[in-house]
Amino acid sequence: MGKFKFIQTEVPGIVIVEPTVFGDDRGYFMETYHQQEFAAAGITDAFVQDNQSMSRKGVLRGLHFQKSNTQGKLVRVISGRVFDVGVDLRPGSPFFGRWAAAELTSENKRQLYVPQGFAHGFLVLSDIAEFTYKCTDLYTPTAEGGVRWNDPDIDIRWPMDIVPQLSEKDEQLPFLKNQEFSFFERWGF
Numbered sequence: 001m002g003k004f005k006f007i008q009t010e011v012p013g014i015v016i017v018e019p020t021v022f023g024d025d026r027g028y029f030m031e032t033y034h035q036q037e038f039a040a041a042g043i044t045d046a047f048v049q050d051n052q053s054m055s056r057k058g059v060l061r062g063l064h065f066q067k068s069n070t071q072g073k074l075v076r077v078i079s080g081r082v083f084d085v086g087v088d089l090r091p092g093s094p095f096f097g098r099w100a101a102a103e104l105t106s107e108n109k110r111q112l113y114v115p116q117g118f119a120h121g122f123l124v125l126s127d128i129a130e131f132t133y134k135c136t137d138l139y140t141p142t143a144e145g146g147v148r149w150n151d152p153d154i155d156i157r158w159p160m161d162i163v164p165q166l167s168e169k170d171e172q173l174p175f176l177k178n179q180e181f182s183f184f185e186r187w188g189f
Helices: 034-038 182-187
Strands: 004-008 015-019 021-024 028-029 049-056 060-066 073-079 080-087 100-105 109-113 118-124 128-135 145-146
Touching: 004 021, 015 028, 021 073, 073 080, 073 100, 080 128, 100 109, 118 128
Parallel strands: none
Antiparallel strands: 004 015, 015 109, 021 028, 049 128, 060 118, 060 145, 073 109, 073 128, 080 100, 080 118
């Protein structure tokens, strides 16, 4: 039996990853990544950068992507709870503009794999959340791109009853229909 369960979402490419957790009254142990098992599940990316962030309840980060040096991400929550989303932005993809999401918590220990060619964002549901992510390429500030979190053409059903807290930059992101995604054409749909 493998150490991970890989669950395909309704948007091909976005995968929920459930690790096997070994625990007893002393605590627990789990692997969060194993190259061979991920490759056997079709996730063959090489990860080159790890990041960690902390955000407060109601903070929404995203929807972000890079126009060059595109990044696939393997994300998880080490403390707290978030609603994590990936959106397909690959031109010609039959799933262009569609999204898939998972609730990631420190208790369920789930991860979400969001491949290159997708936007990524998350909403913090707990008082505080610490979030980690492995990236397949280095962050490049000049390559930043994004799509508005509340774009009606994407229609993400964020689980909230409050107005989210956004950065000034995220408040100004353009809508999907006002962007050109030719930089993602390499996926060949």
